Amino acid sequence: MTTLSSNGYGKHKVRLSKITRYDDRHDFTEISVDVVLKGAFDEAYTKGDNASVLPTDTIKNTVYALAKDHPLESIEQFGLDLAAHYMNRVPHATSASVKVSEKKWTRMVFDGQPHHHAFTGGASEMRTADVLHTRGGVTLKGGLKDLPILKTTGSAFVGFMKDEWTVLPEERDRIMATTLAAEWTFNSHTADFNGAAEAIRTKILNVFANHESESVQHTMHEMGNAALALVPEIDEISMLMPNVHHFMFNLDRFGIENNNDIFAPADEPHGYIEGTITR
Amino acid sequence: MTTLSSNGYGKHKVRLSKITRYDDRHDFTEISVDVVLKGAFDEAYTKGDNASVLPTDTIKNTVYALAKDHPLESIEQFGLDLAAHYMNRVPHATSASVKVSEKKWTRMVFDGQPHHHAFTGGASEMRTADVLHTRGGVTLKGGLKDLPILKTTGSAFVGFMKDEWTVLPEERDRIMATTLAAEWTFNSHTADFNGAAEAIRTKILNVFANHESESVQHTMHEMGNAALALVPEIDEISMLMPNVHHFMFNLDRFGIENNNDIFAPADEPHGYIEGTITR
């Protein structure tokens, strides 16, 4: 005797781009959408009866169809609207999860003039929206991810716990490098989502740059507190800040002094530091 | 006023390889380990006081030091032992999560003879172990991931729910392709972990190959049931089976009939299907 204790299905990596044409400029938006529905889909699993299953191909088409008349001004709003649609359309769904990520396309500027319709891309940084719509309510998170940030000083790590396998030297001046992911939970679904994202981003980068850091954890906490203090529309912020190591390269062997200036960066292994700060 | 409502830190992607030398052969094992500790580390965040923080560099060194005398016969056992070590070493940790993944290195065979010390690699498939050690107990999961499987027939998708954006044709004979991830929860921590993994893998591939499938969900359910029936040491199995599409290429436009044999495979978007089956 077994139970299907959890189920979910949907479509991932639905990629969509849209041109919005104004008199004085074109806007260009590129997003990727992941949709997962949960609910009373058991008979598809247990009996091979698909009557309850709206195809994932339809789930995909829906993203394009709804995007046609949607302003796409914020991915949070598009996520909210998509999730509400799926919940209306599939009455036996108990939840719809919609995650949207947006690529950065930056308008080209020549001689100080923004170009009408040309853009550069290639930033790893993405804006994210995460909507979980249940029959009991809606949770909305905004965020950013994959943003490398680094400072060359203002970062220490001393006074830590030691055991017989601890050889890390205490360090008062080290590179602090991470690839930032942050996600914040809105207490209002009518907030200025883009304004909040921009304000949070600027603030947490500012704290990162200027905080006299005793550890990644220490700085992360300051960043989160500052975001919560600045933006009343959010109640919680989670951050993930892997410690991307730049190891001092051993030049002593060659009779050369490394004045804390020549490093070998490494992607792996990396420190892993996460935290959630709640109002 | 804010609260640090959640925290965690550790080291990710600690890569380790080991040679074990026997008279008649060398064994070679290559793993990657992710460790995350949670607990009373708040003062590192809130005060910049690192006294409670065993450095992530030490967490890394520990993996190598413990691997030296460990047989590494199963990644489940190594994960259990690592997690127990961290919990002993850091009394204020409330949990240690240790995830181990293992690359497949396959002994070379020439003229039917296994080679003494040479191997081929490159399989995307990995074995996984996931240990969550808390002060209340230990949860142990084995698994496999990133295993592409495909069958060219024996798969249908008909009788599904339709709306105005549904154009998917009903299909009685289609390619079924996925990249399988499966994870099972052991009810015993002294089981034959490798034997269980091998038995589950063979069984779920066999069901995948031979099941007359009405949907990915339908086949997944059969696979999970068969694994639970076969291996009494597991109580639950979760599977993730993205539907990797091979789209029939439209040759009609050229006056050529596509007899369901010429396809364009695509990585994105992909269907997303998950399920958990519990004894």
Added chain:
Amino acid sequence: MTTLSSNGYGKHKVRLSKITRYDDRHDFTEISVDVVLKGAFDEAYTKGDNASVLPTDTIKNTVYALAKDHPLESIEQFGLDLAAHYMNRVPHATSASVKVSEKKWTRMVFDGQPHHHAFTGGASEMRTADVLHTRGGVTLKGGLKDLPILKTTGSAFVGFMKDEWTVLPEERDRIMATTLAAEWTFNSHTADFNGAAEAIRTKILNVFANHESESVQHTMHEMGNAALALVPEIDEISMLMPNVHHFMFNLDRFGIENNNDIFAPADEPHGYIEGTITR
């Protein structure tokens, strides 16, 4: 005054899969094709006149249309036929380059019986074919790439040149690991391409496994010589064998002796060793 000194265009990553149905089994083939044409396409560049340009969309469609009635028994033959087609179709092309790579799909076996229609995938190793068809003739290369191979002993590196920045210790017993790419040039376009590939693969792996290696270069040379000796239909073989390092982890610091058995594998940096051996 400028000259368009070189030009080329085509379609890359044309992915195609095909089912071939026999009474007793289905075969399944998945390939990716890159096509580049060169020739008298200058006016597209210099005048914006596209009259000479067969669209890359057509180049793509051609791959699917030709694959329909092609047995696809070898990617070398499909590459030859595709390249010849483009040269016929586009009289002003001076060359057509067609590169085909094939994923490995391995038939599932249960209780010793090959399955009728189910396969596992996920190998990084690919077979490759590279056809350069010019008005003067056709060059055909077969190959394999992305095949990790490793041996735990039988590999030394001593007696090397030293300067003031050389600290590498001489080593008589080290791991030898690489990700093999090999490409061989056929002197016959009616050879048994698959048979040659299989024979070369087995032979060079055998030499890799059994050669008492003084360096990657040394073993590469033996591998190439053995392939040329075995397969008369090839005249030349090129190999690329990056030295993928498994560094002995320093356990001395902890009073633990590393008996050449605990390593930290690293993807970067890596040694780079290439060579071409000609009959």
Added chain:
Amino acid sequence: MTTLSSNGYGKHKVRLSKITRYDDRHDFTEISVDVVLKGAFDEAYTKGDNASVLPTDTIKNTVYALAKDHPLESIEQFGLDLAAHYMNRVPHATSASVKVSEKKWTRMVFDGQPHHHAFTGGASEMRTADVLHTRGGVTLKGGLKDLPILKTTGSAFVGFMKDEWTVLPEERDRIMATTLAAEWTFNSHTADFNGAAEAIRTKILNVFANHESESVQHTMHEMGNAALALVPEIDEISMLMPNVHHFMFNLDRFGIENNNDIFAPADEPHGYIEGTITR
């Protein structure tokens, strides 16, 4: 009887970062270096005699040792100096190839003030330098790569060659998207390399944005001509501009008109267009 008709060895992906401290700011540079030496290294291959082989570990150490006192103001200069060093150090080398790529780290700005020591990263775009130093002379190329650029109008593709497999509609207004790579050959090794790179980048983006394009080829040619006209220190420019497709999503099926504004972007397959323009 075989010949070692070509050989080469070195180190790839030597990653290095450097802090340069000034009174008013820190600069931060991160590069990756690939070195390949060719020459009289045959006996390593044919006899297993390593006397001529400077280890790849030494080649790596050299990058760090030379970077210590090098201003790293341009990767071109660092590449020139590295290559010259290897040619001096290894008298039996006939060539040294040094390729350097540089990540973009952008100084953070708050309230209009550049920060003293904090940076953001994550751009896919890289600057490149490619030095080939032979006993006969030195070829120096600068470049950029992995820069996505896109415009929403000003791009057509009509009047092209057609065959029976051509179904692409003529299009007067389409998205033009590519991931630009460009490489230019300097005729002077004392040029202002960074100034040239900046001038070329701005100019070719400007042409891309403003050119009324009849094809990717057409625009590429204009971009190259403009670069050559602007920067006398370069004699040649090569560009690679894959056509990254944004396909109009078929909304007709749903009774919705797609006003050339809703697209599905796809990474594969992609058009491939290259060209080299010489003064």
